[in-house]
Amino acid sequence: MKVAVYYPWVYLRSGIERSIIELKRRSRHEIAIYTNHYDPEGTFPDLKEMAVTELSRVSVERSYAAVGQAALSIARTKIPDGHDVLLVCCDGLGPLLTFRNRSIPAVNLCFTPLRAAYDDAYRERLLARDGASRRPAKIAAEAAFRALDRLAWRNFASVISIADTVTRRITENRLYPASGITVAYPGIEPLAALPEAEPEPMFLIPGRIMWTKNIELAIEGFRRFHDAAPPELKRFRLHVAGMVDAKSRPYFAKLQALAEGCPAIAFETSVSDARMQALYASAWAVLAPAFNEDFGLTPLEAMAQARPVLASDRGGFRETVLDGLTGLLVEPEPAAFAEGLRKLADNPELTRRLGRAGPARAAEFTWARFVDTIDVSLDAVRQDVRQGSR
Structure with a gap:
């Protein structure tokens, strides 16, 4: 046909x-x-x-x-x-x-x-x-x-x-x-093997950088977390990685201004598929702050890499992320994201447990x-x- x-x-x-x-x-x-x-x-x-x-x-x-x-x-x-x-x-x-x-x-x-x-x-x-x-x-x-x-x-x-x-x-x-x-x-494409290296103290926001992704929520939440973190958690950083098309450049400039003065926040806008896979593999957890995502592939890609997801408790994220099993679903507010980041950063065993359950969940899609x-x-x-x- x-x-x-x-x-x-x-x-x-x-x-x-x-x-x-x-x-x-x-x-x-x-x-x-x-x-x-x-x-x-x-x-x-x-x-x-x-x-x-x-x-x-x-x-x-x-x-x-x-x-x-x-x-x-x-x-x-x-x-x-x-x-x-x-x-x-x-x-x-x-x-x-x-x-x-x-x-x-x-x-x-x-x-x-x-x-x-x-x-x-x-x-x-x-x-x-x-x-x-x-x-x-x-x-x-x-x-x-x-x-x-x-x-x-x-x-x-x-x-x-x-x-x-x-x-x-x-x-x-x-x-x-x-x-x-x-x-x-x-x-998603199933992985031949899971990452062998230990994750880095890095929270990752992958995917297109545009206003519907509500990235400012994660930045504000991270800054609250980082400002209040004890010395042993100050090592954590936030990495935003994805393409910026022409119409999203003003939004990207807004995000850069929001992150100004916090060297723990970094942006990467030229990201190959191989580089993105490497970022997933090295992340402590993946953040999904979009305010009402239709579905969203990034949580699945994170779970396939055995990385937990911290996501807004809205929209399609509720259909993929199992709260308390493969990640955490939180209210789309800076304080809630900051608390979710603290839980993951301060509890490596929780992070590992959530990550281990991810590949089986991702394999359903x-x-x-x-x-x-x-x-x-x-x-x-x-x-x-x-x-x-x-």
């Missing part, structure tokens, strides 16, 4: 791009990748060998005007003929593609509906960024988008959600009935299972189309 996989912007090293790579590698179907914005230098090098086709180009800017223009362009985009099924990778605008492509059955691989419209935690933070004067116009834009988006969601033959957190976001906003949604958790679930859903849609045409 020939499957057109579409994602509006393939330009980062995010979980969506990684999922597309694994789908292309592992699916039993013939996969063609389409996008409206492709940056081969900014995303994973693996995609260069996968013949990504860029259609009419859209901006990756996240202002309301730019997103509106991108939405119009996506709604006018036509996928080339010759495909049996269209798989739309959705984190917001992707469903609009279905308006021009109704001749082909469509499946929604939903990483999240547009968070600016459907995630209250995200939405309130976004509305507050530009002050009260622009709030009415933003709310009106959201209402217009939701009306259009709900029409687009009607074009899907089925929906695959990456987590129960995302499924709830879909159903609570009446985008699609729960009976038509299948959950397929993204996965595999790319093979993820892709197989998608393949089965695609087969079912294709079969329904064939039966309907008889």
Whole structure:
């Protein structure tokens, strides 16, 4: 079966791009990748060998005007003929593609509906960024988008959600009935061997450096921990490692200012896959402070490396991190993060125990299972189309 996989912007090293790579590698179907914005230098090098086709180009800017223009362009985009099924990778605008492509059955691989419209935690933070004067116009834009988006969601033959957190976001906003949604958790690559070296006194925040990751929470929590730490715990440091795309540079500057004056906090923004694996292996624990993550691969990657996770007790982290067994789930407040850091730093046995339980938990989330679930859903849609045409 020939499957057109579409994602509006393939330009980062995010979980969506990684999922597309694994789908292309592992699916039993013939996969063609389409996008409206492709940056081969900014995303994973693996995609260069996968013949990504860029259609009419859209901006990756996240202002309301730019997103509106991108939405119009996506709604006018036509996928080339010759495909049996269209798989739309959705984190917001992707469903609009279905308006021009109704001749082909469509499946929604939903990483999240547009968070600016459907995630209250995200939405309130976004509305507050530009002050009260622009709030009415933003709310009106959201209402217009939701009306259009709900029409687009009607074009899907089925929906695959990456987590129960995302499924709830879909159903609570009446985008699609729960009976038509299948959950397929993204996965990780199993490790051939666990780290042999003892961990260093280093807390790691891995992954993209952007405002939704709420990294300031971990920095503030670490500074509280470090300021109050007894001399024997002053050796601990915080390492933030991940890419910074153009639109996130002001946020990165804010984080640097927040860390100023604390030499125990370091940033690393050019990180290869090998370097990131080395950082995981040497970390005392991995921090996940995002305020309402859809799912999040970094906790799984940490647990696969037998490293405990300290995460916000919100969103998708609740679906992967087992509180008290593979890590600690805490309230997304600086004081709670500071206390979690103290517990881990001051109790090596607790840290080792939480870490030892991680690999077995991480092994429950595999790319093979993820892709197989998608393949089965695609087969079912294709079969329904064939039966309907008889």
